[in-house]
Amino acid sequence: MNPPAAPRARLSHLQAWVAFEAAARTGTFAGAAEELSVTPAAVSQHIRTLEEYLGVRLFVRSAQGVSLTPEAQLAFPGIRDGLQRVADAVHGLQHRELDRIVRVSTSPSFASRWLLPRIHRFSREHESMCVNLDSTTRLVDFFSENVDVSIRYGKGNYPGLLAELLFEERVFPVCSPFLLSHEPMKAPLDILRTLPLIHDTTSQNEAELPTWRSWMAERGITDIDCSKGLYLGSMLAAQAAVDGRGVLLGRSVIVADDLAAGRLVRPFAHEARVPQSYYIVMRPDCAAAPKVAAFRKWLQHEAALTREAEAFNGA
Incomplete structure (x- = not known):
């Protein structure tokens, strides 16, 4: 049995309700406008639209700002909580999508000569995941950039980061x-x-x-x-x-x-x-994330295959 449809009338003027919540929380139309990146006049118009639609006054204006009317005070907690649930749901959708993308940074030479010829095997083994590969010679900042894993060439000394020897x-x-x-x-x-x-x-x-x-x-x-x-x-x-x-x-x-x-x-x-080697580098708090753990395990497996081939060719 399908769930009953949501009454669409109750969902009217959603953007105006966002403006209402921000104005009620900040206590001024100017504060709400700054938060929403619109003008105070736009916030004021949203509030007028709601008041006309409801036939209820929502704010009392004064020189110090605005305050909720008794009727609006009763409705505010439910509106605030409802908007937060919508925001949480959207955030969850975004993060479920991000959990599918492994963002990898490495040098152009390592990417082209070793990683790219093998990356199709990771995609075949993990069909639900995508690899976003950034080949660059600069050292990325894990704490300000969207990077999950980096393969770096050096001595393994990366303060604040976890490094695993690869080659x-x-x-x-x-x-x-x-x-x-x-x-x-x-x-x-x-x-x-x-x-x-x-x-x-x-x-x-x-x-x-x-x-x-x-x-x-x-x-x-x-x-x-x-x-x-x-x-x-x-x-x-x-x-x-x-x-x-x-x-x-x-x-x-x-x-x-x-x-x-x-x-x-x-x-x-x-x-x-x-003295330099190749290291898998990541943030310690992200190392156990499923997508990072899967990519690390795959990298180490491929590295072992490469070492076996090197031993054969060297012999």
């Missing part, structure tokens, strides 16, 4: 297998002597990331010009290596999928660990 970073030379099959080489180091070097310019902003200069210095290599070649950001540098433009000192997470697919190979076994 440790390693760096090693990579190049296209096409280059190795088409360039005559007598010794392993001929790869570096013969082929152009690709420089990831991220290392210019991250002092502790190895560069070709530091990599060669640690191995006592002095007869190779380590300044030659292309200088590109992480995303373009990885793509240039895949396209056969030279040898890149690749970052493990950024080149993981290219190694797994055979688009890149590791001509040298040596790798260097760096």
Whole structure:
């Protein structure tokens, strides 16, 4: 059996009732106008409309402001509570919708080279959720921006935030297998002597990331010009290596999928660990939220699969 329809006459002039509630609570039409972002004249007109509609005077005007008439005082609690219930219901609808959206912030290189190729699997496993991905190099403010989860590259020191290790970073030379099959080489180091070097310019902003200069210095290599070649950001540098433009000192997470697919190979076994890692970062009070917990669990599962593939390719 369907519930009875609400008497529509009782719902007339809803905006005017909002103005009435604000004026009764603030004690002035000016105060109500400021709260509602309208003019005092508009509030006054709303009140006149209600008084004409009801045939009842609602306010007594004075130099100090306005006060409710006895009749209006009796009705005010019910009107106030009714409007609050409407506001609470609307708020609930909005938050149920927000609970479906996972707002994620990360760097463009991590987003394009690792997260985006996998995000469809999260959507397939959690059909009721949507991912809103913001790829940016700046550090977002969790307390003033609408961000649920961030994947950040650093040392895990984020005051006031909860950080979970996702990936440790390693760096090693990579190049296209096409280059190795088409360039005559007598010794392993001929790869570096013969082929152009690709420089990831991220290392210019991250002092502790190895560069070709530091990599060669640690191995006592002095007869190779380590300044030659292309200088590109992480995303373009990885793509240039895949396209056969030279040898890149690749970052493990950024080149993981290219190694797994055979688009890149590791001509040298040596790798260097760096102090920075990738972390899942979130507000402590939001970490247990269902959508955040689901996304964290999925990220860690995908990271484990990547590490397994890296171990296989490294071997």
